[in-house]
Amino acid sequence: MQLFSRVSVKSQIEALLTGFGMPKSSQSSVVNGMLYADLRGIDSHGIALLPLYHRWLKEGSVDISGQPSVVSRTGSAITIDGGGNFGFLGACLASSEAIKLAKQTGVAAVTVSHSHHFGAAGFYAHQIASAGLMAFVTTSTKVVCVVPPGARDPVLGTNPLAYGVPRPGSEPIVFDIATSTAAGNRIRVFKYQNKPMPEGWIVDGDGKTVTDASRAEDIVYGRERGGITPLGSTLLLGSHKGYGLSLMTHFFAGCMAGGSFSGRTRLAEEKRNTPLGQDNIGHFFLALDPKKFGGSSGFDASVQEVVESLHATDPVDPDRPVMLPGEIEQRVMLERNSVGIPIAGPLVDQISQLAKSLGVASILDM
Numbered sequence: 001m002q003l004f005s006r007v008s009v010k011s012q013i014e015a016l017l018t019g020f021g022m023p024k025s026s027q028s029s030v031v032n033g034m035l036y037a038d039l040r041g042i043d044s045h046g047i048a049l050l051p052l053y054h055r056w057l058k059e060g061s062v063d064i065s066g067q068p069s070v071v072s073r074t075g076s077a078i079t080i081d082g083g084g085n086f087g088f089l090g091a092c093l094a095s096s097e098a099i100k101l102a103k104q105t106g107v108a109a110v111t112v113s114h115s116h117h118f119g120a121a122g123f124y125a126h127q128i129a130s131a132g133l134m135a136f137v138t139t140s141t142k143v144v145c146v147v148p149p150g151a152r153d154p155v156l157g158t159n160p161l162a163y164g165v166p167r168p169g170s171e172p173i174v175f176d177i178a179t180s181t182a183a184g185n186r187i188r189v190f191k192y193q194n195k196p197m198p199e200g201w202i203v204d205g206d207g208k209t210v211t212d213a214s215r216a217e218d219i220v221y222g223r224e225r226g227g228i229t230p231l232g233s234t235l236l237l238g239s240h241k242g243y244g245l246s247l248m249t250h251f252f253a254g255c256m257a258g259g260s261f262s263g264r265t266r267l268a269e270e271k272r273n274t275p276l277g278q279d280n281i282g283h284f285f286l287a288l289d290p291k292k293f294g295g296s297s298g299f300d301a302s303v304q305e306v307v308e309s310l311h312a313t314d315p316v317d318p319d320r321p322v323m324l325p326g327e328i329e330q331r332v333m334l335e336r337n338s339v340g341i342p343i344a345g346p347l348v349d350q351i352s353q354l355a356k357s358l359g360v361a362s363i364l365d366m
Contacts, residue, residue, distance in 0.1 A: 001193075002348055003340030004364060009047055010035055012351065012363040016050050019358030020057055021064045026085070029092040033119040036126070038341045040329035042176075044185035045120040047343065048192075051350050052185070053086065053117075061142075061279045062086060062116055068093045076101060078110040079258075082281075087118025087139070091283055095124045098287040099131045106292030111257035112283040117142060121162035122176030122326070128287050129164025129172030136286040137162045140254035142279050144262050145220045146180045146246060147227040149239045152205045154227035157262060158184050159249040166290070167307070168300055175325035179246035180228045181239075187213065187220050187228075192344035200233035202226065249284075257282030 004012075013034050017027045038046030056062050066083030068090035073079075078097050082090030090112040101108035118124070121137045128135035141157025148155055160183070162176035178184075182201045190197055191213040199209050202216040205225030210216050219226040231242025254261055259282020290299035313322040336342075343351075348364050355362040 001342040001344055002364075003342055005340050006035065006039065006337060008363055009038055009341050009343075011361075012355070013047055013050065015360040015363060016054075016351070016355060016358065019355065019360040020054065023065070026067070026089060029088040030086055030119075033088045033092075033123045036123045037120045039333045039336050040122075041332035041336070042120050042122075042329070043342075044183050044189050046341075047351065048185065048188065048347055049117070049119070051354055052188075054354060056116075056142075056279075068112070068115075070097065076105050076107045076109060078108065080110060080112045082112050082115030082283075084114050085116065087112075087115045087281060087283065090115040091118040091124050091139075091285075092127075094283060094285045095127045098135075098285045099128055099133060102128075102133050102287035102289045103131075106289045108285075108287045110285040110287075111253075112285075113258040113280060115259075115281045115283055116279055117281065118283060120176060121160045122164075122174045122329075124285065125162040125164035125176065126172060126174050128285070129166045129174065131287075132166045132168075132289070132291075133164075134166070134288040134290060135162075135164035137164075137284070138249040138253045139283045140250050140257070140259045140262070140281050142262055142281055143184055143221070145184050145222075145227050146230060147203065148243055149230065149235050150207075152207075152225055154222075156180075156230075156243075156246050156250070158182075158228065159246040159253075161245065161249050165303060167303060171326065171330055173303075173307075173324050173326055174329075177231070179231050179242050179249060181231055181233050181242070182228060184220050184228060187216050189344070191217055192346045194346075200229060203229055253282045253284040257284055259283075 013031050014027055034046045063084035066085035068083045069081055071079045071081050080090055080094050094110040094112050098108040098110045118139055124137045125135040138161040141159055143157055144154045146154050146156040158178040158180040160178045165173040196211040197213055197216045202210040202219055203226050204210050218224045230239040230246060232238035260280040310322050315321045352362040352365045
């Protein structure tokens with residue numbers, strides 16, 4: 001692993017986005033979203049996404065010039081068209097609109113359609129919660145890689161969800177998970193680092209666990225039967241719960257937002273109605289203002305009571321105290337801002353080769 005400063009990683013992301021053809025005016029949400037992930041140790045959702053994004057661009061599934069726009073406003077509901085661009089753009093607009101509306105009415109529900117992968121769901125939950133609001137964020141997915149319990153083939157995506165809880169004077173509590181046992185992009189991280197996969201994350205077409213990262217990548221990206229298991233890994237350990245949560249995220253971010261279901265073969269008519277054959281990923285954002293539900297003082301005190309109770313819980317290992325969701329990521333962020341962001345050598349090489357092929361600066365190998 002090599003360490004790179006926040007400035008270097010930011011500059012490399014900007015250079016590659018420019019090489020992709022993305023206007024400077026559209027880059028900030030993508031850059032900020034990727035840095036959010038890399039600084040907090042969510043390595044699968046930061047700069048590591050760029051080679052995959054470049055492939056999707058070449059396939060024509062992303063409109064790099066597309067701009068998100070508000071389509072309708074009805075009461076506490078807002079509908080946004082993502083413009084076919086990377087999901088960061090439409091999702092940041094959705095977060096901003098949700099914050100403004102929730103502060104007015106107490107409740108805001110925002111959907112985004114005709115979008116794409118939007119990075120870490122926690123990035124948006126963090127934005128909303130930092131504005132003093134409760135947040136719930138979820139998305140449908142492009143890559144079909146999760147097998148329902150008992151199935152040989154994948155039907156679902158990793159379908160993440162995140163929630164955020166505001167804390168005056170402190171970082172918000174942010175919980176961000178895939179509803180699968182692992183996020184799909186984490187498979188690539190294990191491959192880059194030449195490490196075996198944990199038992200139970202990936203199964204083949206016979207339901208047997210796969211630990212070889214290269215074979216796991218073949219399974220996740222459709223070159224072999226099988227897929228990622230739902231959260232819980234096995235029925236005995238609760239994979240039916242992860243399966244149900246995965247379906248829930250699609251009902252909210254796919255069905256309600258008007259996004260397509262990647263688990264079924266799209267009809268030719270649907271493809272003709274989708275510009276440039278782009279993907280139609282949907283997102284869902286819910287923002288609630290605690291001030292409109294009994295007053296902020298009671299809410300803030302109640303949240304603080306929970307925080308203090310958990311922090312006071314006697315741990316099994318004194319060196320590993322009980323922590324709240326997001327606190328580990330906050331510690332990682334402080335460390336990485338100080339010492340640098342670690343990036344595996346094979347990924348550095350891939351990023352450098354991509355930069356050179358696009359005719360932009362290869363900052364990571366300078």
